[in-house]
Amino acid sequence: METLPPTMSRQPSSAPDGHLSPHGATPSAASPVHRFTPCTEPFRWEGIPVTAYQSTPATAADFSGITRQTLFGHSGETIGFEVRYFEIAPGGWSSLECHEHAHAVIGLRGSGKVLLGDTVQTLGFLDLAYIGANCVHRLVNDGTTPFGFLCIVDAKRDRPRRLRPADVPELLANPVLAPLIQRAVPPVQEDAIQTTPRADQT
Numbered sequence: 001m002e003t004l005p006p007t008m009s010r011q012p013s014s015a016p017d018g019h020l021s022p023h024g025a026t027p028s029a030a031s032p033v034h035r036f037t038p039c040t041e042p043f044r045w046e047g048i049p050v051t052a053y054q055s056t057p058a059t060a061a062d063f064s065g066i067t068r069q070t071l072f073g074h075s076g077e078t079i080g081f082e083v084r085y086f087e088i089a090p091g092g093w094s095s096l097e098c099h100e101h102a103h104a105v106i107g108l109r110g111s112g113k114v115l116l117g118d119t120v121q122t123l124g125f126l127d128l129a130y131i132g133a134n135c136v137h138r139l140v141n142d143g144t145t146p147f148g149f150l151c152i153v154d155a156k157r158d159r160p161r162r163l164r165p166a167d168v169p170e171l172l173a174n175p176v177l178a179p180l181i182q183r184a185v186p187p188v189q190e191d192a193i194q195t196t197p198r199a200d201q202t
Helices: none
Strands: 064-072 081-093 103-109 112-116 119-123 128-131 137-140 147-154
Touching: 081 137, 112 128
Parallel strands: none
Antiparallel strands: 064 081, 081 147, 103 128, 103 147, 112 119, 112 137
16 A cells, blocks of 8 residues: 655645645745636736836837736746746737847737748747747737737846847848838837836846
8 A cells, every 4th residue: 555655645735715735834925826817808917017028228119019927937936937928919019139048939819920030930829939049039910919928038048139120131131021120110009008117127
């Protein structure tokens, strides 16, 4: 017969707040459960602030209509990575940039286009995109519904280098890539999206 150590049990105990936890312990404040609220617009995890996409100054065409929630990595977790959720409103886009660190991107809501170097890919629900080191990239939502995705990165990483269309003339000359690189005046106003300021600078 299998014998379990005294500190283990087959069934977790119920904590006072109704959540299950091993050994009858109440979940610590450093690791709460953040409930997902799928009926809200846009997607949200309760208790996690919606922050500005980037904290560095930008021109009007650098990025538009995009917010972030940092799901893991900013609340004292002992992990070496961050999990962020970005959501791009219809007509919005992320920065045109490159950097030494890699990204792992997972489509979660709607669909959008991903510029990866000299290619363009469509990213939909649970589609995966790997953005390697020094790969020029941008995510764009030219659709009519929000485009949301998870992005996993190292907690310690280099600062992105924001690019201008003039920095990538060979990409801009490609008629397939040009619409993703040369963006018009933002149709989505950042001040219309409720966010809190970013505390970090990455």
